Amino acid sequence: MILSRILEEKLGSLYRAGGRIVGGVYLGRGQEAFSAAAGNNLRYGKDVYGPLIRDQAGRIAYGEPLLDTLRTYLGVVTGPMRGRDGNIHRGRPKDGYMAMISHLGSLLSVVAGALFARRLRGTLEDSVGATSIGDGGTSTGAFHEGLNMAAVEKLPLVVSIANNQFAYSTPTTRQYACEDLVDRAIGYGVEGYSVDGTDLLACVATFRTAFARARAGHGPQLVVGRLLRLGGHGEHDDASYIPDSAKHKHEARDCIEVAKKQALEFNWATEADFRTWEEEARRDVDAAQAIASKEPTPDPYRETWHALSTSELVEGQHG
Numbered sequence: 001m002i003l004s005r006i007l008e009e010k011l012g013s014l015y016r017a018g019g020r021i022v023g024g025v026y027l028g029r030g031q032e033a034f035s036a037a038a039g040n041n042l043r044y045g046k047d048v049y050g051p052l053i054r055d056q057a058g059r060i061a062y063g064e065p066l067l068d069t070l071r072t073y074l075g076v077v078t079g080p081m082r083g084r085d086g087n088i089h090r091g092r093p094k095d096g097y098m099a100m101i102s103h104l105g106s107l108l109s110v111v112a113g114a115l116f117a118r119r120l121r122g123t124l125e126d127s128v129g130a131t132s133i134g135d136g137g138t139s140t141g142a143f144h145e146g147l148n149m150a151a152v153e154k155l156p157l158v159v160s161i162a163n164n165q166f167a168y169s170t171p172t173t174r175q176y177a178c179e180d181l182v183d184r185a186i187g188y189g190v191e192g193y194s195v196d197g198t199d200l201l202a203c204v205a206t207f208r209t210a211f212a213r214a215r216a217g218h219g220p221q222l223v224v225g226r227l228l229r230l231g232g233h234g235e236h237d238d239a240s241y242i243p244d245s246a247k248h249k250h251e252a253r254d255c256i257e258v259a260k261k262q263a264l265e266f267n268w269a270t271e272a273d274f275r276t277w278e279e280e281a282r283r284d285v286d287a288a289q290a291i292a293s294k295e296p297t298p299d300p301y302r303e304t305w306h307a308l309s310t311s312e313l314v315e316g317q318h319g
Contacts, residue, residue, distance in 0.1 A: 028054030030230030033255035037203035105142030136167020198223025
């Protein structure tokens with residue numbers, strides 16, 4: 001969580017400085033506990049993971065190298081997308097790490113399809129899939145189709161919904177009519193959980209149960225985290241549409257501050273430990289930025305101009 005926050009602070013500062021990051025920067029500030037708790041249950045290269053735009057903490061917990069993040073944002077050829085697509089559209093499908101799709105809901109079908117393919121090939125074993133979506137994305141047809149298919153096939157899939165109160169600028173009152181998004185789990189015939197997304201311990205316990213149930217053959221698990229996006233939709237958005245009253249609700253707590261209080265209260269760490277972790281994270285982020293900043297961007301005269309779907313690109317290879 002700390003590493004994710006510091007990495008994203010760096011990305012935000014690079015974006016505001018201008019000149020190097022092309023495209024948007026979308027940060028997960030306030031969603032780190034919910035995202036990291038999910039990613040921590042996954043095994044890189046064994047499970048299937050399709051994160052969303054605010055899942056930097058989950059990506060790190062899953063095992064994504066810092067260099068992959070910075071290389072993608074800085075658009076250099078050594079990144080997993082070879083500098084062709086910036087920011088959050090990155091992955092290594094060969095390892096079960098799916099590149100995000102901006103058409104919300106579509107990634108659910110991709111992860112479910114990967115699990116289904118493994119079952120047909122006889123290679124599913126105890127692997128599990130996980131993907132994320134926001135409250136707004138649950139209103140899409142793609143979300144319904146993907147989750148319905150996963151439920152019918154009882155696939156080992158964990159779907160986390162970060163209910164951050166706003167689908168870009170649209171409040172939840174204009175998004176859905178049920179009391180809680182977790183109520184939809186009954187309609188799909190899957191197991192559902194509602195958790196305080198600002199509480200790291202609660203998130204860890206909930207996702208641990210959900211992943212264990214999925215691996216044990218109980219089919220898709222739906223986890224809804226109640227929280228507030230602590231910023232705009234992206235760094236280009238000042239979030240002026242979020243009322244002050246929302247910023248003082250329980251969901252507006254900074255999950256990192258909550259986790260720190262929990263760690264100090266239970267004597268799991270000291271203030272000095274946190275300072276050390278923050279210093280280490282800054283050194284690691286600065287080192288990765290220094291490497292990526294010196295690497296070349298794509299040369300249009302040397303590119304082979306494959307389509308995005310070619311295996312050369314989607315497997316993160318470059319040459």
